[in-house]
Amino acid sequence: xxxxxxxxxxxxxxGRAKNxxxxxxxRVEKALQYSYRDRRTKKRDMRSLWIERINAGTRLxxxxxxxxxxxxxxxxIQLNRKVLSELSMHEPYSFKALVDISRTAFPGNKxxxxxxxxxxx
Amino acid sequence: MATRRCxxxxxxxxxxxxxxxxxxxxxxxxxxxxxxxxxxxxxPSISSVATQGFQFFQSGSLRCFxxxxxxxxxxxxxxxxxxxxxxxxxxxxxxxxxxxxxxDDDDVHTAKVSGQSGKTEAEKEKEAAEIGYKVIGPLDxxxxxxxxxxxxxxxVVQIGSHQFKVSNGDSIFTERLKFCDVNDKLILxxxxxxxxKTQTIVGRPILPDATVHAxxxxxxxxxKVIIFKKKRRKNYRRTKGHRQELTKLRITNIQGIDKSENxxxxx
Numbered sequence: 566x567x568x569x570x571x572x573x574x575x576x577x578x579x580g581r582a583k584n585x586x587x588x589x590x591x592r593v594e595k596a597l598q599y600s601y602r603d604r605r606t607k608k609r610d611m612r613s614l615w616i617e618r619i620n621a622g623t624r625l626x627x628x629x630x631x632x633x634x635x636x637x638x639x640x641x642i643q644l645n646r647k648v649l650s651e652l653s654m655h656e657p658y659s660f661k662a663l664v665d666i667s668r669t670a671f672p673g674n675k676x677x678x679x680x681x682x683x684x685x686x
Numbered sequence: 687m688a689t690r691r692c693x694x695x696x697x698x699x700x701x702x703x704x705x706x707x708x709x710x711x712x713x714x715x716x717x718x719x720x721x722x723x724x725x726x727x728x729x730p731s732i733s734s735v736a737t738q739g740f741q742f743f744q745s746g747s748l749r750c751f752x753x754x755x756x757x758x759x760x761x762x763x764x765x766x767x768x769x770x771x772x773x774x775x776x777x778x779x780x781x782x783x784x785x786x787x788x789x790d791d792d793d794v795h796t797a798k799v800s801g802q803s804g805k806t807e808a809e810k811e812k813e814a815a816e817i818g819y820k821v822i823g824p825l826d827x828x829x830x831x832x833x834x835x836x837x838x839x840x841x842v843v844q845i846g847s848h849q850f851k852v853s854n855g856d857s858i859f860t861e862r863l864k865f866c867d868v869n870d871k872l873i874l875x876x877x878x879x880x881x882x883k884t885q886t887i888v889g890r891p892i893l894p895d896a897t898v899h900a901x902x903x904x905x906x907x908x909x910k911v912i913i914f915k916k917k918r919r920k921n922y923r924r925t926k927g928h929r930q931e932l933t934k935l936r937i938t939n940i941q942g943i944d945k946s947e948n949x950x951x952x953x
Contacts, residue, residue, distance in 0.1 A: 594923075597914035604911070643891035644878055648842050648849045656840065656851075659881040666888060 615650035622653030626664045628673060636667025690859045690908055690932060815865050816875075818846050823871035823899075833938060838947070841940045842879040843898045849878065852937045857903060862931035866902050872935065874898040880943040887943055896942030900935040908932055 568586055574596065575582060575589040582592040620630035628636075637644070642663070644652075652660045815822060833855065840853045845860045852858060866872060877896035880887040887893060908930040915924045 594914065594916055597912055597925075598916055600912075601914055641890045642878075642888060643844075644842060645849050648851050648878075651851050652842075656881055659879070659886040662886040663888065 612646060615646040618650040619646060619653055622650075622660055623664055626661060628664055628668055632671055632673030633664060633667045635673070636669075636671035637663070639670040640666055642666070690906075811865050815863075818863060819844060819874060819876035820863060820866070821873040821875060822866050823873055825867075825870055833936075837940075837945055839880070839882040839940050839943060839945050841877050841881075841896065841898050841943075843874045844876040844878055844892075845874060852898065852940075854937060854940060856937045858935050858937070859932045860935060861933070862905060863902070863933045863935075866933075868902055868904055870902045871938075872900045872902060874900060877942065880940070882943050882945055883947045885943055893942060896940075898937060899939040899941070900937050903934040903936045906932050906934060 571586065571589050571593050572583070574593045577583065578589065578592055578596075580588075582588045616630060619633070623630055623633040644663075649660075649663070652663070812821070835855075837854045840851055842849055842851050844850075845863075848860060850858050850860075863872075875897055877893045877898055878889050878891060880893065880896055887896070889896070910927050910929050913924075913926040913928055916922065
């Protein structure tokens, strides 16, 4: 019956929302609405997570994310961000190869030379 | 796809340890000569820069670097015209055939009028299959065992619009692949990158000589997602269930890269 389905979906809810049908029905409907919306935002979130990870990986080698992606585009390398983030985590040497390819293709911003006391840092 | 793919990536490491003993199949003899034909493409300028860039790793690193220059294939640009560049018409041809799929009746039925219906000849089916970047090899019997122990080599392969970083013995979930049954051997020919302990080969965009062999493990449905739409205070509520069709592939072999783990001594 519908009530049983609602209670099955309401497992783990807080307080009376898992036991009482009137409250559970409301919370389950809200939960389903959230899951509909979040199936779409999940794709956005994952992509921004991948970009964060690629950024972190490339900055270890002195290149930022924007210049790195520009270099890859120039070289017609069509690896997507998901795979690039996996490489930056698990295949550091291959990722360094990609960063070098990108750097030769697009040098980007040079690091400004430090002068004086900042050389000690 | 979401739930199954997450489980697949988590259990990938465990599966490698389990797949130690050979069970069914052997790699067929026709594939062995291809292994010896390493990619010949060499762009001296880029590769020399790459070797210089990596020499400072040799001191304290666990990995070994071969002295032949790193083959980042820079000659891919000229060769891309003949290979499949366009991802646009990926799924167009495949979707039209869903209602009329009958593979065995090619000889019995006359050719249908509509070009992409299910009654097309085997050649057209193979064209559609190649748009999805897979080629169906012969059916596998239980006389050969294609499952080899784990090798530390990875490949980045593209199927449809999804890219996967795969290694030997991995299982991946892709969108439902047509024209293949369970226990079919596939060749994934859109390989974007290869890597091993000693080499990294980057394609621009793909590597024409690299192949990844896979076996179809199962055609499955994803977990059910409930599509629920509601407008409040307007008495509008709709519920629908959906199960995505998936194919589970088991990667058996990666070809196109030197898999030895030793440093080749520089002359």
